[in-house]
Amino acid sequence: EDQVTQSPEALRLQEGESSSLNCSYTVSGLRGLFWYRQDPGKGPEFLFTLYSAGEEKEKERLKATLTKKESFLHITAPKPEDSATYLCAVQDDYKLSFGAGTTVTVRA
Amino acid sequence: DAMVIQNPRYQVTQFGKPVTLSCSQTLNHNVMYWYQQKSSQAPKLLFHYYDKDFNNEADTPDNFQSRRPNTSFCFLDIRSPGLGDAAMYLCATSRQGGYNEQFFGPGTRLTVL
Numbered sequence: 001e002d003q004v005t006q007s008p009e010a011l012r013l014q015e016g017e018s019s020s021l022n023c024s025y026t027v028s029g030l031r032g033l034f035w036y037r038q039d040p041g042k043g044p045e046f047l048f049t050l051y052s053a054g055e056e057k058e059k060e061r062l063k064a065t066l067t068k069k070e071s072f073l074h075i076t077a078p079k080p081e082d083s084a085t086y087l088c089a090v091q092d093d094y095k096l097s098f099g100a101g102t103t104v105t106v107r108a
Numbered sequence: 109d110a111m112v113i114q115n116p117r118y119q120v121t122q123f124g125k126p127v128t129l130s131c132s133q134t135l136n137h138n139v140m141y142w143y144q145q146k147s148s149q150a151p152k153l154l155f156h157y158y159d160k161d162f163n164n165e166a167d168t169p170d171n172f173q174s175r176r177p178n179t180s181f182c183f184l185d186i187r188s189p190g191l192g193d194a195a196m197y198l199c200a201t202s203r204q205g206g207y208n209e210q211f212f213g214p215g216t217r218l219t220v221l
Contacts, residue, residue, distance in 0.1 A: 004150070034209060043112075043198050043212035044151070087150070094139070094163075096210060098150035 002027045002092050006099035013106045016077050021102045023088030024070040032091040033071050035064050037084045038101065044087055078106045111135070112213035114199050120219045121189050129184040129216045131199030140182045141210060142174060143198040151198055157182065158204060186218075194220045 003026045013019055025033065032051055036044035048057045050066040057064050061082060063074040073086055085101040112133045121127040131140065138159050143151040155164045157176045171193070173185040186193055196217050200210040 032209075036212075041196075041215070041217065043114075043200075043215045046209045046211060049209055094156065094158075095153060096151075098152075100148065100150045 002090055002095075002097040004088055004090055004097050004099035006086075006088050006102050008102060009100070010103045011105070013075075013078055013104065015079055015106055015108050018074070018076045018078070020075070021073040021086055021088075021104070022070060023073070023099055025088075025090045026069075027090045027092050027097070029092055030090060031093065033066055034089045034091065034096065035062075035071070035073055036087040036089065038087055039084050047086075075104065078104070080106045080108050082106050112199055112201055112211055114197075114213040114216050116216060117214060118217050118219075120221065122221050123190065124188045127186050127189055127218065129186075129197050129218070131182045131184075131213055132180050133199075133201045133213075134180070135201055135211060136179065137201035137211070138179065138204045139202045140176060141200040141202075142182070142184050143200065145196045145198055145215070146194075154184070189218070189220045191220050194218055 005024045007022045032049050034049050035047040038044045048064040053068045055066050061076050065072045083106045085103045087101045089096040089098040115130050141156040142154045145151040154168045171187050175183045196215045198215045199213040202208045202210045
């Protein structure tokens with residue numbers, strides 16, 4: 001069975017303090033690794049898809065990277081509006097298996 | 109803007125009283141999904157449709173049913189809600205085939221009294 005583990009569970013940052021979130025996974029046949037952002041009381045919002053080890057994608061202050069066993073989401077110089085829960089998911093065939101997420105709080 | 113819409117956003121029901129949640133989409137995606145997400149937990153897939161073909165996850169309770177009358181709409185029926193069914197219910201869509209991201213609606217927060 002596919003497993004996705006995210007760490008840390010929670011991360012408190014000062015504005016401008018860069019950090020990284022980890023997503024480790026075990027899957028029989030990886031078809032894609034997805035990062036989503038989820039604000040309280042809302043549905044997940046798609047950020048990135050990564051397909052193969054070594055791939056990187058960037059969007060504003062976020063950068064996602066992928067190895068054969070894990071993915072990192074780097075947040076560079078975060079702002080308070082980056083506060084959210086970041087979910088990682090792996091796709092095996094049709095199904096997305098999600099991690100429990102990392103809740104990031106950025107203080108001004 | 110193309111989107112996934114869920115109604116209602118908040119639903120309160122009584123223990124054992126049937127409830128229906130709805131999802132509609134303007135993305136014209138042929139795959140639709142229903143997830144259950146409890147507080148501080150990962151979204152858990154309940155079932156999905158490829159067009160009209162229904163696919164149930166093995167561990168989805170029989171208490172949960174779904175209908176998809178056309179491409180745009182999908183419904184989640186909870187026949188006899190228990191206290192443990194209180195959660196956020198998320199609808200998502202994607203294109204069929206390949207490695208396509210899923211697009212989520214805003215969710216329906218279900219409270220069971």
